[in-house]
Amino acid sequence: MKILITGANGMLAKAVKKRFEKEELILTGSKELDITNAQKVAEFISSSNPKVIINCAAYTAVDKAEEEKEAARKVNCEGVKNLAIASAKNNSILIHISTDYVFGGNLPLEKAYKEEDPKEPVTVYGITKLEGENQICQNTTKFYIFRTAWLYGEGNNFVRTMIKLGKEKNEVNVVSDQYGSPTYAVDLADIIYKALEKKIPYGIYHATSEGFTTWYNFTKEIFKLVNIPCSINPVTTEEFPRPAKRPKNSMLSKEKIVKQGIIIPTWQNGLERYIKSEISQK
Numbered sequence: 001m002k003i004l005i006t007g008a009n010g011m012l013a014k015a016v017k018k019r020f021e022k023e024e025l026i027l028t029g030s031k032e033l034d035i036t037n038a039q040k041v042a043e044f045i046s047s048s049n050p051k052v053i054i055n056c057a058a059y060t061a062v063d064k065a066e067e068e069k070e071a072a073r074k075v076n077c078e079g080v081k082n083l084a085i086a087s088a089k090n091n092s093i094l095i096h097i098s099t100d101y102v103f104g105g106n107l108p109l110e111k112a113y114k115e116e117d118p119k120e121p122v123t124v125y126g127i128t129k130l131e132g133e134n135q136i137c138q139n140t141t142k143f144y145i146f147r148t149a150w151l152y153g154e155g156n157n158f159v160r161t162m163i164k165l166g167k168e169k170n171e172v173n174v175v176s177d178q179y180g181s182p183t184y185a186v187d188l189a190d191i192i193y194k195a196l197e198k199k200i201p202y203g204i205y206h207a208t209s210e211g212f213t214t215w216y217n218f219t220k221e222i223f224k225l226v227n228i229p230c231s232i233n234p235v236t237t238e239e240f241p242r243p244a245k246r247p248k249n250s251m252l253s254k255e256k257i258v259k260q261g262i263i264i265p266t267w268q269n270g271l272e273r274y275i276k277s278e279i280s281q282k
């Protein structure tokens with residue numbers, strides 16, 4: 001199967017590349033295919049004729065986006081629109097990754113967001129990602145949108161940052177009132193693979209690891225697995241201000257995708273495999 005992966009140098013793309021290594025892959029970074037260039041996107045997709053397009057390209061700098069609204073919109077909305085139009089014209093399946101930030105984050109903590117819950121993004125990043133989702137729904141029918149959250153994998157990410165800090169310091173402050181699901185990029189790549197293999201119905205699905213935690217408890221688990229004696233102080237979101245507002249509730253219900261027979265590992269299981277395969281040996 002011929003598959004085009006856009007944004008091929010990104011964190012998720014690296015895991016997707018590995019999961020789909022037996023397929024005929026066309027890999028494009030932003031230099032080879034800038035998704036904001038409508039004409040290039042149309043020409044590239046028509047001439048390479050992929051059966052599936054996995055869009056891993058995005059503007060992902062959540063805080064910087066607050067000041068770079070147009071730059072974020074260009075990639076996350078216009079770029080995604082270009083891919084949606086070109087994939088519809090070429091009859092390709094478009095797979096796109098979205099985010100928990102399309103929600104407002106104020107849902108009571110005993111509930112997790114379902115796919116159809118009201119979208120109330122409160123950050124520029126979230127607004128532009130929601131616009132991208134809408135462009136797909138308006139311009140093509142053969143699509144999967146997987147909303148994920150708290151992603152880590154190859155390259156810089158929260159786990160690596162905390163390991164580095166934990167080794168350098170005696171204590172760290174970590175936010176303990178935001179809830180979500182840390183998600184190993186390898187496990188998200190596997191969900192994408194299985195969705196295609198099983199030909200689940202097109203549409204929007206939540207796709208994070210199973211189980212929920214806080215950044216504080218996530219850090220506790222990381223330090224336990226890597227044997228880091230650094231102590232962790234729980235702090236509130238208000239004590240840790242960031243340019244872009246962070247959702248308190250980032251919990252996404254996986255009921256819809258699980259009903260399709262896709263089994264998702266827990267975040268603890270994902271973290272353990274990540275540490276064993278990508279941290280311990282280095």
Ligand SMILES: NC(=O)c1ccc[n+]([C@@H]2O[C@H](COP(=O)([O-])OP(=O)(O)OC[C@H]3O[C@@H](n4cnc5c(N)ncnc54)[C@H](OP(=O)(O)O)[C@@H]3O)[C@@H](O)[C@H]2O)c1
Nearest residue numbers: 007009010011012030034035057058060097099148149151
């Ligand atoms: N990371 C998370 O915690 C998280 C959480 C929820 C959802 N997501 C979503 O998951 C997806 C993958 O995220 P990630 O963390 O793997 O992202 P990432 O590592 O930041 O990679 C994004 C890639 O997009 C490419 N890109 C940017 N502008 C482009 C353009 N105009 N044309 C083509 N490529 C372009 C970049 O390429 P260059 O570097 O070559 O410019 C970069 O390699 C994104 O859709 C993101 O919104 C991520």
